[in-house]
Amino acid sequence: MKNRIQDLRDAQDFGEEGGVVPVIDVAATSTFMNPADMERTFAGELQGCYLYSRHSNPTVNAFSRKFAALEGTEAALGVSSGMAAIAATLEQLVPTGGHIVTSRTVYGGTYALFKNVLPRRGIDVTFVDGGDLKALERAIRPETRVLFTETLSNPLLRISDLKAYSAIAKRHGLKLVVDNTFAPLLVHPGDHGADVTIHSCTKYVSGSADMIAGVICSTREFIQSLIDVNTGVVMLTGPIMDARIAHELYVRLDHLPLRVKAHSEMALHLARGMESKGIPVIYPGLASHPEHSLMTGMLNPGFGHGGMLTVDCGTALKAMELANELQKVKFGLYAVSLGFSRTLMSCPSVSTSSEIPADEQKEMDLTPGLLRLSIGFTGDPDLMLGRFLDSWKKVFG
Ligand code: PLP
Numbered sequence: 072m073k074n075r076i077q078d079l080r081d082a083q084d085f086g087e088e089g090g091v092v093p094v095i096d097v098a099a100t101s102t103f104m105n106p107a108d109m110e111r112t113f114a115g116e117l118q119g120c121y122l123y124s125r126h127s128n129p130t131v132n133a134f135s136r137k138f139a140a141l142e143g144t145e146a147a148l149g150v151s152s153g154m155a156a157i158a159a160t161l162e163q164l165v166p167t168g169g170h171i172v173t174s175r176t177v178y179g180g181t182y183a184l185f186k187n188v189l190p191r192r193g194i195d196v197t198f199v200d201g202g203d204l205k206a207l208e209r210a211i212r213p214e215t216r217v218l219f220t221e222t223l224s225n226p227l228l229r230i231s232d233l234k235a236y237s238a239i240a241k242r243h244g245l246k247l248v249v250d251n252t253f254a255p256l257l258v259h260p261g262d263h264g265a266d267v268t269i270h271s272c273t274k275y276v277s278g279s280a281d282m283i284a285g286v287i288c289s290t291r292e293f294i295q296s297l298i299d300v301n302t303g304v305v306m307l308t309g310p311i312m313d314a315r316i317a318h319e320l321y322v323r324l325d326h327l328p329l330r331v332k333a334h335s336e337m338a339l340h341l342a343r344g345m346e347s348k349g350i351p352v353i354y355p356g357l358a359s360h361p362e363h364s365l366m367t368g369m370l371n372p373g374f375g376h377g378g379m380l381t382v383d384c385g386t387a388l389k390a391m392e393l394a395n396e397l398q399k400v401k402f403g404l405y406a407v408s409l410g411f412s413r414t415l416m417s418c419p420s421v422s423t424s425s426e427i428p429a430d431e432q433k434e435m436d437l438t439p440g441l442l443r444l445s446i447g448f449t450g451d452p453d454l455m456l457g458r459f460l461d462s463w464k465k466v467f468g
Pocket residue numbers: 152153154155178180181221225250252253270271272273283284285408
């Protein structure tokens with residue numbers, strides 16, 4: 072397997088005067104020294120010219136190239152959010168009518184897009200237990216175009232067997248689209264057969280909870296199709312990444328490997344400590360996780376099992392009581408989102424998965440008292456574990 076960390080390291084762009092980082096090219100539009108070239112560019116006869124920044128921009132391109140090197144795909148495209156990445160990818164792949172099969176345990180926003188927005192365009196979505204490969208295959212119809220899943224699901228931390236998904240997709244001529252937001256660097260879905268990998272860069276890729284951004288990774292052909300001046304969904308509906316955001320992310324990519332490793336180390340330390348005290352913790356790095364071996368088999372070496380864990384507190388009220396206690400002792404912050412340097416906590420049944428009706432939450436085993444923790448890497452591991460255990464004792468006795 073190619074060494075992606077070296078590829079990321081070698082993706083080097085210089086500033087105009089030789090600076091160690093590229094400049095931010097904020098221009099919305101670019102000059103054509105030969106007017107005939109503008110006509111040829113619009114006609115699709117001339118490639119590689121900067122035209123207008125909704126189509127392409129040097130800084131966004133630099134970020135996209137660097138991200139593609141990391142993800143191991145031919146190309147990538149920075150967009151304005153994770154949801155933009157999902158929505159644009161699906162609109163490009165399923166322009167009118169059709170059917171999508173998705174694993175059931177997906178992010179609440181994705182669920183709402185699938186349930187409430189795509190059907191307005193005549194796209195039907197079937198939700199299936201992602202661990203039941205036979206049911207996934209049974210759900211495929213003649214008009215199915217896409218199989219969708221999350222590598223490590225939000226918030227249940229279920230693992231998708233991407234090789235098996237890819238085999239199903241290939242057998243039926245579907246595109247496999249994988250949301251890898253929870254597992255950057257841990258897993259490269261493209262290596263396991265994904266046709267398109269998307270990330271919400273708002274999370275780990277940014278790492279500082281200070282921006283909204285996304286990226287789509289795929290073949291050069293698919294990425295080009297997204298910015299086609301006549302039919303490209305990103306070009307024509309407009310959710311391109313801003314050059315200033317692209318620059319921020321470009322420089323942060325260099326330390327993403329260090330950050331992911333640090334998140335995993337802290338999460339494993341806390342998960343082991345919680346489990347040793349009998350706390351009902353779910354973490355893919357624990358042997359007790361039902362899909363521990365499946366995930367371990369897909370992992371790139373050296374990054375651990377990620378920074379996400381959940382604890383079942385019985386009721387939403389208890390989950391909030393615990394979170395409140397943990398916030399008071401500076402263990403973490405009660406806020407949605409993930410991948411921040413500090414720990415973020417939320418209760419998905421009443422927040423990021425509240426779009427999913429209660430009966431469906433029950434069907435997918437999303438319990439009301441589930442507390443989701445995105446474990447940060449700041450602080451002393453033993454001290455942070457002590458704070459968690461003390462707070463748990465205070466709430467649960
Ligand atoms: N995918 C997953 C797994 C997420 O958790 C989220 C947001 O929480 C998104 C996509 C959407 O990302 P964004 O908020 O950047 O649009």
